[in-house]
Amino acid sequence: GGSATAASEESASRDTAAASGKHYLCGYCAAFTNIAVTFPIQKVLFRQQLYGLRTQDAVRQLRRDGLRTLYRGILPPLMQKTTTLALMFGLYAALAGTTEAVLTPFERVQTLLQDYKHHDKFTNTYQAFKVLKAYGMREYYRGLVPILLRNGPSNVLFFGLRGPIKQCLPEATSYSTHMVNDFICGGLLGAVLGFLFFPVNVVKTRMQAQIGGEFQSFSKVLVKIWLERDRKLIHLFRGAHLNYHRSVLSWGIINATYEFLL
Template sequence: MDSEAHGKRKSDLVLPTAKQDLIQHAVTIGAGKHYLCGYCAAFTNIAITFPIQKVLFRQQLYGLRIRDAIRQLEKDGIRNLYRGILPPLLQKTTTLALMFGLYEDFSSLLLRHTTSPELVTRSVAAILAGTTEALLTPFERVQTLLQDYKHHDRFTNTFQAFKVLRPYGIREYYRGLVPILVRNGPSNALFFGLRTPIKQCLPEAKTYSAHVINDFICGGLLGAMLGILFFPINVVKARMQSQIGGEFTSSGKVFMTIWTERDGKLTHLFRGALLNYNRSILSWGIINATYELLLKLF
């Protein structure tokens, strides 16, 4: 009896420990999958939409019509079409991994330790995630330089661009940080806050493919809306980050310079917005649908 009782007590100690290990392992996998799904979604998107992004960038930076921007890329040649893709691959994949992963982590943390309404808590979590993403500004900075045809003779690859900026100090890598911060936090809050309500307004999905389509539509609509809303901020960012060395001009002054150069016309300021709208529908549709699909698979 004593030996049986001892064996029973021993098994009671072992089983809970084993269960705890399994639970902890599941929690670890569950926590990490949001980062992995975000990373894979970004990679898929960049590979498909990068040429469109280059046309848009030329429009933002120089105020070109879409036809002229495409002609510029044609003159650059097919060899340069994917020039500058490494920084967005490094930056966007990591950024979206952080965007989705940190949003979930911050949300869980704040929901456990605060008594604020869930909407407020999740909005704060989204803003914190967006602010953290801004740490990767150097990749966005180098991408801008590599996409600008004026720097084609100066830079041959991503690593050289990073090397050229080094003598100017760490601050040079973060040129354009302010508009990025202004963009990231609010756009994240709107994206995560409106994603569920928009999907609920769509026809009910009863099949696997219907869910994918709804996720694509939801992400595309949100991306297009946010792209238009924050378009002027991206125009200012592109101008600031195309400069190497020299004075660090404030975002307000850069905006006024661009406004003057474009004859004070809103239509000129928003050149590239139509392409950005269409690109955002495709881009964020791919991101959201891929993310949700992988989330279900994992």
């Protein structure tokens, strides 16, 4: 009897490990698909967050930079997002959000590579990491506070609301309608969360665009941006509409791809 129980427990733990591994892999593939498709949109958005530009001005700026630099900076998010989404779907919620923060250096380097002001300083991920190394370990983690403020709560909300939102949608009767529902559910949720946490991302982008110098607090940077943008809340949300549409696409792709692969 004892050996049978032990065997069944071992089998159950193997199944759990396999299922967990599948969650990680599906999250990884979902992230890869999403980054490849939406990176240029993200780049326009990044310029808006950093410089408070209107969409057409940000697009014009990217056009001036040329096609050659359009995908510059894609390696860090590919490395970071594939890992974080694998963790997100593998570990779930707050734990994943906090674990993701360990990968802040990738987000940090992505910010630098996307900022045209740094184009002459470095041309690739390795170079950017090397430049930051001279400033010490802490420099890699500049902007960590807004990342923690964003990741933990948004992951909890995403996983907490994903199921209930899907239940509100018309019942899926086929494979394709299941995918459509997953896309809508993930897209809407991601877009709303992206909108809610948009000012946090604006602060993060500003913090991470700096190399060296004082490490300013989240509140100090927020106040600085607030004053720069004429104390208008709407200016803090400049680029939020594009972010909303990108998030619908991004999180729709992520959720649908994840569920499809699962």
